[in-house]
Amino acid sequence: MVRIFAAVPAATSAGAETGRPCLDQNVIGVYKMSGAVKWRTVRWTTPMPRVILGTVPTVFLHRLPAGACGASGTPRSARRAGTDNDEATAATTAVFNRARYTMKPLPFSRGAWLLVLGAAACSGRTEVTRISPDETVDLSGFWNDSDSRMVADALIDDALSYPWSRRHQQQHGGELPTVIFGWVVNRTAEHIAVNTFMRDLERALMRSGEARIVADREQREQVREERSDQQQYASPESRARLRNELGAEYIVVGEITSIEDIEGNREVIFYQVDLNMTDLETNERVWIGQHKIKKYVERRRSRG
Numbered sequence: 001m002v003r004i005f006a007a008v009p010a011a012t013s014a015g016a017e018t019g020r021p022c023l024d025q026n027v028i029g030v031y032k033m034s035g036a037v038k039w040r041t042v043r044w045t046t047p048m049p050r051v052i053l054g055t056v057p058t059v060f061l062h063r064l065p066a067g068a069c070g071a072s073g074t075p076r077s078a079r080r081a082g083t084d085n086d087e088a089t090a091a092t093t094a095v096f097n098r099a100r101y102t103m104k105p106l107p108f109s110r111g112a113w114l115l116v117l118g119a120a121a122c123s124g125r126t127e128v129t130r131i132s133p134d135e136t137v138d139l140s141g142f143w144n145d146s147d148s149r150m151v152a153d154a155l156i157d158d159a160l161s162y163p164w165s166r167r168h169q170q171q172h173g174g175e176l177p178t179v180i181f182g183w184v185v186n187r188t189a190e191h192i193a194v195n196t197f198m199r200d201l202e203r204a205l206m207r208s209g210e211a212r213i214v215a216d217r218e219q220r221e222q223v224r225e226e227r228s229d230q231q232q233y234a235s236p237e238s239r240a241r242l243r244n245e246l247g248a249e250y251i252v253v254g255e256i257t258s259i260e261d262i263e264g265n266r267e268v269i270f271y272q273v274d275l276n277m278t279d280l281e282t283n284e285r286v287w288i289g290q291h292k293i294k295k296y297v298e299r300r301r302s303r304g
Contacts, residue, residue, distance in 0.1 A: 133145070134149070138295075141267065141269065141295055141297030141299075142190055142269070143188070143190050143192050143271065145196070147271065147293055148193070148196045148197045148200075149197070149200075150291070150293065151197045151273050151291045151293070152196070152197035152200035152201060152204075154289075154291040155197070155201055155273070155275060155289045155291055156200065156201055156204040156205075158287075158289045159201065159204075159205065159277075159287060159289055160204065160205075160208055160210065162287050164177075164250075164277065164286040164287045165177055165210040165211055166210075167286070168249070168286075176209075176210070176211055176212050177210075177211050177212070177249050177250055178211070178212045178213075178214055178246060178247065178248045178249045178250070179205060179211045179212070179213055179214070179248060179249070179250045179251070179252060179277070180213070180214050180215075180216055180248035180250070180251050180252070181198055181201075181202050181213075181216050181251075181252045182216065182217075182251050182252060182253040183253055184198055184253065184254045184255060184256065184273075184275070185254070185255040185256070186255075186256050187255055187256060187257045187258075188256055188257060188258035188271070189258065189260075190258070192256055194256065197273075198252075201252070201275075211250075212246070214245075214246055214247075214248050226240075227240045227242065248280060249279065249280060249281070250277050250278065250279055250280060250286065251277070251278055251280055252275060252276070252277050253275070253276065253278070254273065254274050254275035254276060254289075255273075255274055256271065256272070256273050256274075257271070257272050257274075258270060258271050258272070265298060265299045265300070265301055266296075266297070266298050266299075267296075267297040267298075267299070268294065268295070268296055268297070269294070269295045269297065270292070270293070270294045270295075271292065271293040271294075272290065272291075272292050272293075273290065273291045273292075273293075274288070274289070274290050275288070275289040275290075276288045276289070
């Protein structure tokens with residue numbers, strides 16, 4: 001059985017000097033459970049609420065009549081009940097905005113409390129449904145995983161169908177081109193995770209057997225740090241050699257731009273993704289990929 005005794009303000013220097021409750025917004029709720037006195041901090045608002053909802057049963061705040069507190073600030077009712085010093089301290093009246101309040105337990109049975117807590121738990125339940133990653137779900141109308149997948153599929157098909165890799169092999173005795181993926185600049189007003197479709201393109205090129213892929217700038221720093229550690233701690237026969245990296249011959253970079261046309265609750269959003277592959281030695285662009293997405297969004301007005 002949980003029983004709320006009272007509320008007392010958080011201890012301050014003024015309270016320590018006077019021995020009486022202080023004007024403080026940090027109020028400690030005191031309750032007794034299984035014979036032990038527990039303390040719980042509650043943040044009051046202004047004006048003081050009439051009902052407190054927490055992990056303990058709901059209590060109402062009652063204004064004490066004038067003269068209900070003695071010189072020590074403890075309600076006389078608590079002293080007459082024969083409580084010990086701790087419980088009497090717990091029954092100290094909270095003084096807030098020059099008004100005295102105390103908290104009394106509501107006469108609810110255990111079954112009533114279980115019913116209330118069960119209803120609260122059901123009303124706040126979160127439901128999660130697993131769906132296929134290939135399923136298209138549009139909620140806000142902005143860029144989402146479906147757009148990323150469409151861009152990746154279109155650019156992969158275009159990159160693999162263009163003869164840039166075959167030309168390189170013809171010019172270099174059948175040697176596969178080496179490609180590194182650089183940055184894709186997001187020039188839209190949204191947060192877009194560009195790495196999702198860039199990783200799909202990178203994976204497709206590698207699996208096609210038309211190119212060799214080397215680590216990008218961020219990954220390269222980790223690899224070099226590991227290689228440096230091996231020089232000091234790994235055995236001579238197992239450590240990776242320095243200055244033996246495979247240099248890239250082509251780099252893939254790009255950008256995402258968007259145009260928004262808004263009128264009332266209607267909106268048209270246009271996205272354009274541009275990627276290009278450039279020869280690092282000659283600056284020649286050997287492939288240019290582009291994909292466009294256009295959405296019409298009609299937002300429902302909330303009923304006021």
